Amino acid sequence: GDSVTQMEGPVTLSEEAFLTINCTYTATGYPSLFWYVQYPGEGLQLLLKATKADDKGSNKGFEATYRKETTSFHLEKGSVQVSDSAVYFCALSKGDDKIIFGKGTRLHILP
């Protein structure tokens, strides 16, 4: 069935470091791809999305490009901040009701 695999955490970086969180997916058809973020004590928030191949989603300095040839949607940020510490979830949707999530990657940014 359809699934999402993302890198295991936790990931610990120093402030201003470059961030990559890897995500690959398995799905039939043409899913939409998402990154959600969960800050401590809060719900899952949509960070960015891409709906077709080669689309780039971006928000708050984060970017991810929909790569159909490698079935990937890696999350990147050029310079992370302490406030980026959170759990990041890669996810896909095929237009029905459910979103299929990865396990989540916990990110710690040290000052």
Add this chain to the structure above:
Amino acid sequence: EPEVTQTPSHQVTQMGQEVILRCVPISNHLYFYWYRQILGQKVEFLVSFYNNEISEKSEIFDDRFSVERPDGSNFTLKIRSTKLEDSAMYFCASSEMTGTKDIQYFGAGTRLSVL
């Protein structure tokens, strides 16, 4: 900014008991969802609900589970005869529309511990 509210934040129950998890979706949303995340596992879809009916449900959503929108603001998940394996974080979500254009807004979750 409108948000989805879930109560309680943590629910502890004895195995075999019934629990009700409560959610207040965003007021103008029409589609409602429940997901769960067992510790260390993926967030999994349980059920979607629209127009007072279940739209879709997963294999996890067996006959011990039920959902209800008892009034114009609340959306509840009831689990009867709870089992140890029901222990998880349960997330409620809502959206204005379904399909590829929808964005689901999530609550902070209710942690259910079955002892």
